[in-house]
Amino acid sequence: MLNVAQLMTLKPVSVSPDDSLAVVKQIFDHVKFHHVLVVENGILLGVLSDRDLFKALSPHIGTAAETPRDLATLNKKVHQVMRRKPVTLQPQAKVMDAIHLFNSEGVSCIPVVDSNNRPQGIISWRDIIRALDRTDKRTEP
Structure with missing residues (x-):
């Protein structure tokens, strides 16, 4: 049985709690991932998704109606x-633990932290789907 450390993305992008949303928008505009970790002094404080950002920003930014x-x-x-x-998991947690959290907590990513709440990586439901897709291809005749 796989554990989350085998599938997680290492070195997730993080921001400071005092960074502006403009900084986060710049990150999301230039990368293909959907979450940043909010870290202060190496400790995980929270998560910000592209959806959270979208809800917080005015829909008029970048349009003729912008004020x-x-x-x-x-x-x-x-x-x-x-x-x-x-919600977080430690690296040795099983992938089934992540799947349970995705289903029960309604989240789309889970930060992976050590016992001191220091980020080690991040796992998304997409990481699990990709791993299943690779596994399935290896078992086909």
């Missing part, structure tokens, strides 16, 4: 919109 008030939403701080105390 200074819309742009001000980019100045909000990460700690104002992040999900605090996210």
Whole structure:
């Protein structure tokens, strides 16, 4: 049985709780992942998803209808919109533990932390689907 350390993404991107949403928007605009970890002094404080960012920003940013008030939403701080105390797993947790949390908690990523709540990686349901797809291809005749 696989454990999450075998499937997790190492070195997930992290931001500070005092970073602006403009910083997070810049990250999401240039990468193909959907979550950043919020870390302070090496300790996980929360998670911010692209959906959380989308909900916090004005829909008029970058359009002809944009106003200074819309742009001000980019100045909000990460700690104002992040999900605090996210569900986490340790690296030795089984993939089935992650699947259970995805189903019961309604999350789409799980930070993987050590016993001191220091991020080691991140696992998403996509990581598990990719692993199953690779496993299935190896067992085909």
